[in-house]
Amino acid sequence: xxxxxxxxxxxxxxxxxxxVAARLITRLTDVQTERGTASVVLxxxxxxxxxxxAVAASPARDAVDWRAVDVWWGDERFVPADSPDRNEKxxxxxxxxxxxxxxERVHPMPASHAGLSAEEAADRYxxxxxxxxxxxxLMLGMGPDSHVASLFPGHPALHENDxxxxxxxxxxxxxxxxxxxxxxxxxxxxEVWVIASGAEKAAAVRVALTCDQLAAxxxxxxGVEKTLFLIDRASAAEIPGQ
Ligand SMILES: O=C1O[C@H](COP(=O)(O)O)[C@@H](O)[C@H](O)[C@H]1O
Numbered sequence: 001x002x003x004x005x006x007x008x009x010x011x012x013x014x015x016x017x018x019x020v021a022a023r024l025i026t027r028l029t030d031v032q033t034e035r036g037t038a039s040v041v042l043x044x045x046x047x048x049x050x051x052x053x054a055v056a057a058s059p060a061r062d063a064v065d066w067r068a069v070d071v072w073w074g075d076e077r078f079v080p081a082d083s084p085d086r087n088e089k090x091x092x093x094x095x096x097x098x099x100x101x102x103x104e105r106v107h108p109m110p111a112s113h114a115g116l117s118a119e120e121a122a123d124r125y126x127x128x129x130x131x132x133x134x135x136x137x138l139m140l141g142m143g144p145d146s147h148v149a150s151l152f153p154g155h156p157a158l159h160e161n162d163x164x165x166x167x168x169x170x171x172x173x174x175x176x177x178x179x180x181x182x183x184x185x186x187x188x189x190x191e192v193w194v195i196a197s198g199a200e201k202a203a204a205v206r207v208a209l210t211c212d213q214l215a216a217x218x219x220x221x222x223g224v225e226k227t228l229f230l231i232d233r234a235s236a237a238e239i240p241g242q
Pocket of ligand 1: 140150
């Protein structure tokens with residue numbers, strides 16, 4: 001069972017990043033109030049990293065007990081750990097480095113220099129996930145081609161129904177080799193938030209709301225309890241009625 005998407009439109013990318021940051025702080029605080037710990041899946045990409053920077057800049061970030069947050073990634077570029085292309089590196093610089101996190105609860109995907117193939121890296125990440133993939137909030141940026149995580153149109157990973165994590169080769173967006181959560185992992189999250197900004201994402205937003213996940217991967221970004229499309233006005237331009 002997955003939640004029907006609900007679209008929230010913000011005026012511009014700056015307000016969008018601030019609003020998603022506020023929503024994330026509130027979500028993690030609420031979950032911790034209920035259960036003590038919370039889990040979040042981070043995304044790379046322009047607005048995903050801007051959102052993390054907005055969390056870092058928010059005085060309200062201290063409402064969260066960061067030592068009791070599990071941090072995961074939706075996808076990773078399979079490059080050396082110190083590469084500026086790493087989603088992990090960008091997330092650490094934008095936010096994680098200023099938080100009092102429990103290092104045991106931070107779960108980056110393996111980097112390429114760890115002596116593993118991308119397939120082995122994916123298997124290792126799946127083992128770390130175990131069967132507990134009911135993330136409290138899973139954030140996804142989206143490409144103009146409607147890719148989410150590293151699930152690209154036409155790629156075999158879209159047909160993965162069993163494994164939670166896969167290696168991705170020949171990514172149309174560099175770098176070519178990646179590791180990604182699959183639809184089964186994404187769709188097990190309690191809340192899935194797709195975050196997009198800019199006119200170049202308008203067509204992708206439209207197809208994500210109207211097509212199926214094989215035609216438009218972002219159409220498979222659905223949470224169990226809640227699915228949100230958190231977007232700016234420019235990327236909402238092709239939604240009928242906007
Ligand atoms: O390569 C990636 O791209 C997408 C979207 O990036 P954007 O710069 O167009 O916002 C991102 O969601 C994904 O995590 C990343 O690996």
